[in-house]
Amino acid sequence: MTTEGAPAEARAVLAALGVPAERLVGGPASRTPITGEKLAEPRLADAAELEAAIGRASAAFEIWRDVPAPRRGELVRLFGEELRRSKAALGRLVTLEAGKIVSEGLGEVQEMIDVCDFAVGLSRQLYGLTIATERPDHRMMETWRPLGVVGVISAFNFPVAVWAWNAALALVCGNAAVWKPSEKTPLTALATQALFERAAAVFGGAPEGLSSVVLGGRELGEQLVDDARVALVSATGSTAMGRAVGPRVASRFGRSLLELGGNNAAIVRPSADLDLTLRAVAFSAMGTAGQRCTTLRRLFVHGEVYDNLLPRLRQAYASVAIGDPREQGVLVGPLIDGDAFSAMERALERARLAGATVSGGERVEGPGGAESFYVRPALVEIAEHAGPALEETFAPILYVLRCDDLDEAIALNNAVPQGLASAIFTNDLREAERFLSARGSDCGIVNVNIGPSGAEIGGAFGGEKETGGGRESGSDSWKAYMRRATNTVNYGATLPLAQGVRFDI
Numbered sequence: 001m002t003t004e005g006a007p008a009e010a011r012a013v014l015a016a017l018g019v020p021a022e023r024l025v026g027g028p029a030s031r032t033p034i035t036g037e038k039l040a041e042p043r044l045a046d047a048a049e050l051e052a053a054i055g056r057a058s059a060a061f062e063i064w065r066d067v068p069a070p071r072r073g074e075l076v077r078l079f080g081e082e083l084r085r086s087k088a089a090l091g092r093l094v095t096l097e098a099g100k101i102v103s104e105g106l107g108e109v110q111e112m113i114d115v116c117d118f119a120v121g122l123s124r125q126l127y128g129l130t131i132a133t134e135r136p137d138h139r140m141m142e143t144w145r146p147l148g149v150v151g152v153i154s155a156f157n158f159p160v161a162v163w164a165w166n167a168a169l170a171l172v173c174g175n176a177a178v179w180k181p182s183e184k185t186p187l188t189a190l191a192t193q194a195l196f197e198r199a200a201a202v203f204g205g206a207p208e209g210l211s212s213v214v215l216g217g218r219e220l221g222e223q224l225v226d227d228a229r230v231a232l233v234s235a236t237g238s239t240a241m242g243r244a245v246g247p248r249v250a251s252r253f254g255r256s257l258l259e260l261g262g263n264n265a266a267i268v269r270p271s272a273d274l275d276l277t278l279r280a281v282a283f284s285a286m287g288t289a290g291q292r293c294t295t296l297r298r299l300f301v302h303g304e305v306y307d308n309l310l311p312r313l314r315q316a317y318a319s320v321a322i323g324d325p326r327e328q329g330v331l332v333g334p335l336i337d338g339d340a341f342s343a344m345e346r347a348l349e350r351a352r353l354a355g356a357t358v359s360g361g362e363r364v365e366g367p368g369g370a371e372s373f374y375v376r377p378a379l380v381e382i383a384e385h386a387g388p389a390l391e392e393t394f395a396p397i398l399y400v401l402r403c404d405d406l407d408e409a410i411a412l413n414n415a416v417p418q419g420l421a422s423a424i425f426t427n428d429l430r431e432a433e434r435f436l437s438a439r440g441s442d443c444g445i446v447n448v449n450i451g452p453s454g455a456e457i458g459g460a461f462g463g464e465k466e467t468g469g470g471r472e473s474g475s476d477s478w479k480a481y482m483r484r485a486t487n488t489v490n491y492g493a494t495l496p497l498a499q500g501v502r503f504d505i
């Protein structure tokens with residue numbers, strides 16, 4: 001059993017990844033959710049340090065914006081190489097600090113590598129358009145220019161991948177980045193920054209301060225949000241955070257990219273492949289201990305298949321391996337902390353009071369005794385779509401409701417404030433297309449026969465309504481990190497005005 005030694009292992013991994021020892025002392029204790037033990041005491045930045053970091057980033061931007069984009073891509077390519085070399089170590093640190101199972105820790109680093117590859121290709125494809133003009137001897141086009149300093153605020157549950165989605169694109173687009181990671185996951189952030197600095201040293205000539213990390217809590221985040229030198233604030237976290245950040249950035253006419261909470265649903269229809277559905281639901285609802293923004297939280301099952309699917313689902317919930325995420329075979333690791341456990345308990349209590357049938361949800365003994373919080377994922381059968389089912393509780397709770405009518409199921413899918421991810425399980429083409437159509441799911445991610453947690457780097461990631469409306473990583477998300485200029489060039493000797501306007505002097 002690998003139930004001991006998390007602090008020693010973290011120290012070794014941090015040293016291997018090149019995090020200077022002096023950055024790991026003098027601050028508040030940073031603990032592993034696996035056992036509750038202290039891993040390090042990383043020093044926090046004060047207001048003056050953030051001020052200086054933004055100043056360095058602003059100066060770096062003025063140099064970096066003139067570097068040709070494919071050359072900027074070379075830095076990101078080198079960073080991807082560092083990540084490949086250090087995938088095992090950084091993945092392990094994600095496991096130690098965020099409590100993800102080993103394959104999910106590694107998967108998070110793979111996601112960083114994938115977005116680096118994507119961004120490198122993008123560095124030769126920052127295309128604008130040439131547009132037909134009504135005026136003779138004129139040419140109209142649009143060009144995309146770097147934006148400035150990009151502030152990245154990230155959540156604990158994807159402690160490094162979310163930064164990479166933002167930074168890889170921001171850097172090839174010609175920007176500088178300042179990162180304030182979650183106060184719950186400072187160590188993976190320091191390690192990522194150390195790997196970036198290695199890549200920058202190999203690259204040679206990257207301006208100082210092009211990418212930096214500042215450790216701190218909400219107040220430091222607020223300072224970053226309010227600083228007019230930060231052209232774009234990309235903030236990932238709860239809807240409560242986004243509700244505070246969005247208006248603050250808007251009040252200074254800055255740009256924000258918000259990736260906030262989700263309350264994701266799936267619909268199971270009579271024609272669904274139930275073996276596939278069962279596996280997809282289990283991974284989407286229990287994986288990462290229910291602490292993914294795309295975690296499946298609501299399931300609407302047709303009456304014809306309810307009594308076939310539910311017993312199998314109950315069995316999966318009763319038997320899933322819970323425990324030390326470093327151990328082989330474990331699929332559900334710890335909750336991030338005691339507050340997460342209390343929130344789960346409160347939601348389940350409300351569901352019980354409303355008449356729901358709850359299986360699971362109890363605390364399970366883990367390697368850390370009282371200092372760590374392991375739970376059996378909860379399956380909650382409800383008769384009415386109400387109460388805690390309408391909220392995002394960041395824990396493994398799946399609310400299940402019998403629902404026969406497809407229109408009603410789609411309406412229920414859409415009847416929450418968030419609009420992140422959704423799925424339908426069906427082999428009926430009409431039902432699938434209906435769900436994907438304008439009258440279907442109102443989410444940013446709409447899937448057929450895979451769970452809601454299936455984002456890949458090539459597609460744009462994000463959601464609607466209280467999820468914030470931002471899009472990151474693939475497709476044309478890069479445009480959020482650039483300024484669009486429309487350019488008209490007159491290569492003639494006259495000055496015809498558009499719309500037939502005359503102004504003869």
Ligand code: NAD
Nearest residue numbers: 154155156181182221222237238241244259260261262293
């Ligand atoms: P959180 O909102 O508590 O914290 C997120 C980050 O915001 C932290 O770095 C925190 O210090 C900072 N912050 C909080 N208040 C702030 C403020 N007023 N101004 C500036 N910064 C502030 O979220 P969490 O508990 O770390 O993460 C879980 C939440 O994040 C869930 O709601 C989850 O759905 C969401 N999430 C969304 C996505 C997505 O892509 N949509 C991805 C991951 C997590």
